[in-house]
Every structure is written in C-alpha cells, then in structure tokens.
Amino acid sequence: MSTIEERVKKIIIEQLGVKEEEVKHEASFENDLGADSLDTVELVMALEEEFETEIPDEEAEKIKTVQAAIDYVTNHAND
C-alpha cells in the first residue's frame, strides 16, 4: 500500500491538474499550484474522502501547502 505522502500527492495532482514534479512539499496550492479558493475547498473534500475523515473548517483553512496536507493526514490517520 502507498504511503500517506504518496496518496496525498496523488490527490493533489488529480484535483489541481498539476504535474508530479510541481508538487513540492513547500508548494502552496494557491500561490504555486494555481488553485483558487474553491479548488482548495474541493481538495480538502477529496482528502476527507480518501482518508475517511472529517476535517473541521478551522483546520481545513490551515491546509494551504502540500506539507500542511501531509502533516494533517499523518497526525489524524486512524491506522
């Protein structure tokens, strides 16, 4: 099974339509990966589904970079 990091990156690539090499850890969805605010909302929705978790709004607002997404899921993974 893929690692959390791989799964998160895969979702980012799919949702934002970006290339794998662009998805650097420090990359910001809105500043570097061309996402608008609604794209970011949808990305969080996709993460919620992939990892079967509910991300509260206050937390979701902080997920602005690839690293932040990986960190959130790592810290809240059920398994």
Added chain:
Amino acid sequence: MTTTMQGQVALVTGASRGIGKAIAEQLVAQGVKVVGTATSDKGAAAISDYLGADGEGMQLNVTDADSVAKVLSSIDEKYGQLDILVNNAGITKDNLLMRLKDDDWDAVLDTNLKSVYRICKAVMRGMMKRRHGRIINISSVVGTTGNPGQTNYCAAKAGLVGFTKALAQEIAARGITVNCVSPGFIDTDMTKSLTDDQKQAIFANIPAARLGNPEEVAAAVVFLASPGAAYITGETIHVNGGLAMV
C-alpha cells in the same frame, strides 16, 4: 449534454400547496423524481398522493438544521444524488415597521432567507463533486419594489437575490447554476387574505389586470432547471404580469 431531465432528482420545499405544488407537478411531468415537502406529516402524505409513483412527500421544517439534514439524507438513500433544488418554502408576517415584533422579523428572515443558506450549503458538496446542479430560489417582486407592511419579507426576498448572485459566481465553473424566480401577485393561500379593495388596487397596477397562476411561476422554474438553461446563472426571472419591469 443531456437534453432531457428524465430521471433527475429534485427537492421542492413547501410543495403542499400554491406555487411549490405547481412546481413539483410540472417537474414530475418532465420525468423528474421529485421530493416535495410540507411542515406536517399529513401534508407530506398529501404530497405523496398527488405526486404518485414519481415522487414523495417528506416532512421538513426549513428553519431546523437537523430536519434539513434528515430530508437530504433520505433523498440520497432513496433517490440518489440531488440534481435540482427549488427553495420555495416561505411565509409572511406583515406589519408596519413601528408595530413589527422581533419574533416576526426573525421568523420571516429565518424561514425565507437563512433557510436557503442552510439548504444550499448542505447540497453543495454533492453538486460540486458531480459538476452539476440547479438551484432555483423563489424571491418576490416586493424584494425589488418594496411594499409597505413587509419590511421583513422584502428584506428576505431581496436578500435572496444577492445571495443568488454571490453563490452563482462562486460555483459557476463547477457546472452549477443558481437563479431566482420572482413572482408578482399569484393566486395562492398567501394572497387569499387580501381584501377585494386591496385586490382592485393591485390590479390597477398590473398591466395583465389579473393575478398570476402558480403554474405560470412553475413554468419559469422548470425552464431554469432544464438543460437549455445551462448558461443562465445569477439571474432573476420576473413573473408578474408586467407589474414591475426591471
């Protein structure tokens, strides 16, 4: 692009009578599966009766978030993803501002405006994921023109127009349209309480010189829900016999 609405799923709030009932009937006639709501179980059963095999009545209080969540999850279970949302439920509690009670202000704003925020928010995720959805909010001519004795109702109905335009801009790129239909004076329970004198005064200002029928409002709603209206969003269609031309 599909050209029919056959098999789509719609929710029409306040479908027990008046405009909502006409909307539910016309959507069913287009092959849409319709869930219509009433505030009582008895009202819901009556909706099930008139919709027949192609729909169902459910009990809903639009001011209660739990009730909204319950209806949406039953729709999801029984009929699948929602394609069309018609926010039609509404009330009036008229009084001159100087006599208006806080409770009457709150009830009208909650039932006519906050309810729409609540229900739209709840259906957003499903529609966004599918890149498809039609939201139609029933406003009122008095939201545009004002009407003495209805500061609460006019504020709520004008609020719907602004809400509609803002949400339309947020989600247009996801294939979801959000529009208003704004009826003038329509022959329903809501206008039954008008006195003959009031009616005469109103007719004097309506070029069509009559009240509208619920079916004439429903036709505009069905159009906005149809595939042909895919490029119309943030718009308000006025159905008022010429009473106000905007």
